[in-house]
Amino acid sequence: MTSQIKTMLLLALLSAFIILMGGMMGGRSGVIIAFGLALLMNMGSYWHSDKIVLSMYRAREAALEEAPYLHRIVEELADKAGIPKPRVCIVPEEAPNAFATGRDPRHAVVAVTEGILRLLSPEQLRGVIAHEIGHIVNRDILVQTIAGVMASAIVTLANIFQFTAIFGGNRNEEGGSNPIAALALALLAPIAAGLIQMAISRSREYLADDTGAELCGHPRDLAEALRRLGESSGRIPMRAGSPSTEQMFIVTPLFLSGGMASLFSTHPPLEERIARLMDMARR
Numbered sequence: 001m002t003s004q005i006k007t008m009l010l011l012a013l014l015s016a017f018i019i020l021m022g023g024m025m026g027g028r029s030g031v032i033i034a035f036g037l038a039l040l041m042n043m044g045s046y047w048h049s050d051k052i053v054l055s056m057y058r059a060r061e062a063a064l065e066e067a068p069y070l071h072r073i074v075e076e077l078a079d080k081a082g083i084p085k086p087r088v089c090i091v092p093e094e095a096p097n098a099f100a101t102g103r104d105p106r107h108a109v110v111a112v113t114e115g116i117l118r119l120l121s122p123e124q125l126r127g128v129i130a131h132e133i134g135h136i137v138n139r140d141i142l143v144q145t146i147a148g149v150m151a152s153a154i155v156t157l158a159n160i161f162q163f164t165a166i167f168g169g170n171r172n173e174e175g176g177s178n179p180i181a182a183l184a185l186a187l188l189a190p191i192a193a194g195l196i197q198m199a200i201s202r203s204r205e206y207l208a209d210d211t212g213a214e215l216c217g218h219p220r221d222l223a224e225a226l227r228r229l230g231e232s233s234g235r236i237p238m239r240a241g242s243p244s245t246e247q248m249f250i251v252t253p254l255f256l257s258g259g260m261a262s263l264f265s266t267h268p269p270l271e272e273r274i275a276r277l278m279d280m281a282r283r
Contacts, residue, residue: 014150059089099248100132127222134211148245223277
């Protein structure tokens with residue numbers, strides 16, 4: 001399935017949640033308002049989702065003289081991948097992590113945290129950048145960014161919805177449903193949005209690992225980077241942003257202790273990703 005079809009399906013599914021929530025809140029009037037809101041969000045997410053996410057994490061574009069080595073890595077790997085050089089941004093966070101965003105390779109951005117620049121060796125950092133370039137080459141960045149923005153909006157609306165349902169809104173004058181059904185939908189909508197994100201993200205991480213290993217030429221460097229990032233993940237909390245955008249990062253910025261919690265992670269198990277890369281290195 002192409003990234004364009006995935007993007008349309010994602011927008012349709014998340015828009016359906018918004019419209020359904022609107023109907024539960026205000027009947028026919030709520031559906032009309034929610035439809036207009038979903039339409040505006042779809043247009044805004046397609047054209048401006050990268051700006052929204054970068055703003056969410058307070059990312060700033062890094063000048064060439066500020067981070068010459070980082071720019072050099074990005075330029076070299078982008079050239080090898082046959083795409084224009086993405087913009088380079090730095091996130092003012094100690095938590096070591098990285099992500100890519102943008103609607104297509106011509107409007108792509110690679111963002112890294114200050115923490116990852118301090119934690120990783122140059123070779124390991126090159127592996128991480130290669131992984132993010134892999135997402136750009138594989139056209140993952142639009143669908144992942146839109147998933148984060150739309151899911152964040154659904155969580156926000158669901159919180160408003162719960163308040164409305166509990167404190168007497170959502171009566172039946174205009175065909176709205178009862179408060180119990182409204183509250184149930186408000187609780188389930190963020191879970192459903194998260195499951196959609198998880199389904200999109202997991203297989204794409206494996207593919208970005210494969211592409212990144214091929215681009216950097218040293219799968220072991222990417223594997224070692226993932227190991228070091230995994231050791232730090234969760235111990236250093238991400239201060240900005242939202243859990244709804246976790247699928248964009250190379251490793252999840254949330255602490256997961258395993259078991260049931262890991263089943264709902266947007267990322268495949270880190271041990272499996274490292275093992276696959278080490279197997280590539282041996283071959």
